[in-house]
Amino acid sequence: MKKVFFATMLAISIINFSFTEDTNPLIGRWEWSTKHVEGPLTILAVFKTNGIYDGFANKKNFVTGTYQVKHDTLFIADPICNAKYNATYKLKFFGKQDSVQFNVIQDTCAQRRKGIDGFVYKRLPAAKK
Amino acid sequence: MKKLYYFTFFAAFVIIMSMAAFNSSEPATKESLGEMLFSDPILSGNRKISCSSCHKAEFAFADTIAISPGVSGRTGTRNAPSVMNSALQASFFWDGRASTLEEQALLPVANPVEMNLPIALAIKRLNRDKKYRKAFYRVFNQYPNATNLALALAAFERTLETNNSPFDDWRLTDNENAVSTSVKRGFLLFNGKARCFQCHFGPDFNNSEFRNIGLFDGKLLTDSGRAVLTKKKTDLGKFKIGPLRNIALTAPYMHNGRFKTLREVIDYYNDPDKVVPHSIGRDPLLSTPINLSEQEKEDIEEFLKSLTDKRFIKDLSS
Numbered sequence: 001m002k003k004v005f006f007a008t009m010l011a012i013s014i015i016n017f018s019f020t021e022d023t024n025p026l027i028g029r030w031e032w033s034t035k036h037v038e039g040p041l042t043i044l045a046v047f048k049t050n051g052i053y054d055g056f057a058n059k060k061n062f063v064t065g066t067y068q069v070k071h072d073t074l075f076i077a078d079p080i081c082n083a084k085y086n087a088t089y090k091l092k093f094f095g096k097q098d099s100v101q102f103n104v105i106q107d108t109c110a111q112r113r114k115g116i117d118g119f120v121y122k123r124l125p126a127a128k129k
Numbered sequence: 130m131k132k133l134y135y136f137t138f139f140a141a142f143v144i145i146m147s148m149a150a151f152n153s154s155e156p157a158t159k160e161s162l163g164e165m166l167f168s169d170p171i172l173s174g175n176r177k178i179s180c181s182s183c184h185k186a187e188f189a190f191a192d193t194i195a196i197s198p199g200v201s202g203r204t205g206t207r208n209a210p211s212v213m214n215s216a217l218q219a220s221f222f223w224d225g226r227a228s229t230l231e232e233q234a235l236l237p238v239a240n241p242v243e244m245n246l247p248i249a250l251a252i253k254r255l256n257r258d259k260k261y262r263k264a265f266y267r268v269f270n271q272y273p274n275a276t277n278l279a280l281a282l283a284a285f286e287r288t289l290e291t292n293n294s295p296f297d298d299w300r301l302t303d304n305e306n307a308v309s310t311s312v313k314r315g316f317l318l319f320n321g322k323a324r325c326f327q328c329h330f331g332p333d334f335n336n337s338e339f340r341n342i343g344l345f346d347g348k349l350l351t352d353s354g355r356a357v358l359t360k361k362k363t364d365l366g367k368f369k370i371g372p373l374r375n376i377a378l379t380a381p382y383m384h385n386g387r388f389k390t391l392r393e394v395i396d397y398y399n400d401p402d403k404v405v406p407h408s409i410g411r412d413p414l415l416s417t418p419i420n421l422s423e424q425e426k427e428d429i430e431e432f433l434k435s436l437t438d439k440r441f442i443k444d445l446s447s
Binding site: 044 | 300326
């Protein structure tokens with residue numbers, strides 16, 4: 001009985017582990033662009049394996065925050081809004097996970113909502129080291 | 130005979146090359162026309178001062194003195210900020226009195242303590258200059274006028290974006306060797322204990338707000354900043370939050386150029402009362418000392434230096 005318990009625990013921990021480490025579909029670089037009168041604006045989001053993400057505007061870093069993906073829900077926090085508050089967004093992937101749409105579930109931070117709610121980001125090839 | 134052939138060939142080559150060079154020095158885009166105007170003293174009353182007299186390329190298009198002299202050594206009251214990384218800025222000047230680069234561009238030309246040339250005269254001069262008359266016509270299909278002069282200067286300024294600092298490299302590529310451990314500690318302090326990030330965030334490390342950091346006391350420090358425009362008492366001593374890219378190159382600091390080094394800036398924030406004891410309307414975020422250790426101050430300084438674009442780092446090391 002004990003053995004089964006441990007085996008199950010192990011299986012669960014492997015599943016959890018492999019989910020966050022390998023199959024977290026958000027890991028990688030995602031981009032969204034628009035054109036203003038003043039010129040083009042490209043937002044790049046880089047979701048890293050360590051639960052940290054970085055946002056770039058025209059390649060300039062403007063935010064570094066934390067995130068977690070559980071099933072199709074994104075939990076995301078950043079120090080501009082409030083590092084201790086996790087907003088939630090539903091993730092909708094398209095194609096072979098080559099683009100993703102963020103739809104707000106709950107986010108009290110208007111600035112962030114304006115930047116991501118409803119937007120479709122395209123996946124970029126992995127970064128060159 | 131062969132010699133003559135080579136000689137002719139060589140001569141032709143030189144002529145063709147110099148013609149090509151001549152052509153390419155004639156600006157064919159808004160940006161290159163703006164670049165030429167930016168460093169041409171034709172836009173000043175005494176033909177001696179250009180935009181680049183105060184916004185020098187080697188210092189990230191800022192200056193290294195507190196108050197830059199304009200025409201005939203006349204001086205204003207404020208420090209010349211960097212003109213780089215202006216494409217994403219929401220307003221211009223320390224008090225934000227211009228909201229676009231086009232709106233901003235003609236003000237220094239006409240300003241009596243800067244270039245002191247009425248715009249109408251500036252336009253007349255450009256139209257009398259064959260080179261400019263031709264270049265404006267080529268670029269805008271119009272001869273020089275106030276609108277296209279502003280468009281050209283602004284277009285050039287928008288090319289001056291820098292996004293290749295060691296800091297960006299670290300964040301973008303996961304290259305942990307891009308910056309030192311001191312920079313990494315400094316980044317954490319900047320975002321946390323030192324509270325800098327509460328005001329300095331965004332692609333250029335400033336948001337669109339105006340805040341009072343305590344450099345107004347109504348007696349020795351009398352620039353009322355934003356309040357001149359809004360006429361609101363609550364805006365007394367508020368200034369545009371300074372963008373921080375390439376900040377290591379643009380000393381001295383603040384609207385009045387009061388601090389000579391980044392270390393002086395950090396010491397000020399650490400305990401503002403020590404430097405300006407009777408400031409009026411200082412931001413509540415700065416109401417208590419931060420209590421930074423020497424190491425922490427150094428780390429924040431190192432972080433600020435990591436925001437210098439690599440093009441300047443190359444210049445410095447050569």
